[in-house]
Amino acid sequence: xxxxxxxxxxxxxxxxxxxxxxxxxxxxxxxxxxxxxxxxxxxxxxxxxxxxxxxxxxxxxxxxxxxxxxxxxxxxxxxxxxxxxxxxxxxxxxxxxxxxxxxxxxxxxxxxxxxxxxxxxxxxxxxxxxxxxxxxxxxxxxxxxxxxxxxxxxxxxxxxxxxxxxxxxxxxxxxxxxxxxxxxxxxxxxxxxxxxxxxxxxxxxxxxxxxxxxxxxxxxxxxxxxxxxxxxxxxxxxxxxxxxxxxxxxxxxxxxxxxxxx
Numbered sequence: 001x002x003x004x005x006x007x008x009x010x011x012x013x014x015x016x017x018x019x020x021x022x023x024x025x026x027x028x029x030x031x032x033x034x035x036x037x038x039x040x041x042x043x044x045x046x047x048x049x050x051x052x053x054x055x056x057x058x059x060x061x062x063x064x065x066x067x068x069x070x071x072x073x074x075x076x077x078x079x080x081x082x083x084x085x086x087x088x089x090x091x092x093x094x095x096x097x098x099x100x101x102x103x104x105x106x107x108x109x110x111x112x113x114x115x116x117x118x119x120x121x122x123x124x125x126x127x128x129x130x131x132x133x134x135x136x137x138x139x140x141x142x143x144x145x146x147x148x149x150x151x152x153x154x155x156x157x158x159x160x161x162x163x164x165x166x167x168x169x170x171x172x173x174x175x176x177x178x179x180x181x182x183x184x185x186x187x188x189x190x191x192x193x194x195x196x197x198x199x200x201x202x203x204x205x206x207x208x209x210x211x212x213x214x215x216x217x218x219x220x221x222x223x224x225x226x227x228x229x230x231x232x233x234x235x236x237x238x239x240x241x242x243x244x245x246x247x248x249x250x251x252x253x254x255x256x257x258x259x260x261x262x
Contacts, residue, residue, distance in 0.1 A: 025130025081145030141179025165199030
């Protein structure tokens with residue numbers, strides 16, 4: 001667990017998405033969930049030592065951001081499009097996806113029930129806890145309902161998978177033109193810390209590199225289609241310097257202790 005500021009914490013050494021949380025004067029706000037069940041349980045127990053967990057925000061519908069929602073009893077918030085797409089999935093579909101994504105099996109407990117967000121927004125939403133403001137910004141791109149969570153007091157933004165820090169960008173379900181617009185909007189925020197959905201913590205200038213990768217991939221795939229040529233690995237590596245890297249094979253660190261969250 002990485003301590004970004006005095007109140008913002010972020011986990012990027014586990015498989016699946018990079019979850020995080022913010023400690024406020026009125027409790028804790030979670031952003032996304034780890035994908036491994038046993039790790040999630042330990043993660044939540046350690047976080048709860050810092051205060052009451054008030055709510056969770058799901059940034060998108062890909063299962064590595066929300067599969068473990070069912071372990072959380074509080075309010076879960078997402079964009080309405082994210083919830084709608086989540087509800088088209090069942091455990092059979094998710095089990096097949098995990099087998100395709102992960103080297104080590106992802107064990108889903110018998111009788112587990114999927115849990116969808118119970119609060120949604122459309123244009124935007126603002127939450128206030130203590131002295132902290134959480135601006136939920138609809139930033140479609142990597143997925144249609146993607147949510148960026150901006151905490152101005154901490155100069156930090158959780159971007160979901162619209163930004164991936166020095167690892168391969170994924171394009172399934174993508175809307176490239178809107179993605180570029182959303183990255184431009186993120187550039188307008190007063191931030192020091194960009195907390196991506198995968199990979200390493202970034203700074204604000206990295207947003208331009210992410211935009212260049214998305215633009216190159218979009219234009220390259222369109223050109224290949226128009227000219228009837230393959231959009232092969234060599235072309236993809238030219239566009240994305242991190243193509244070929246991915247964290248799906250990482251074994252979860254289930255040895256989280258109170259001293260590792262500091």
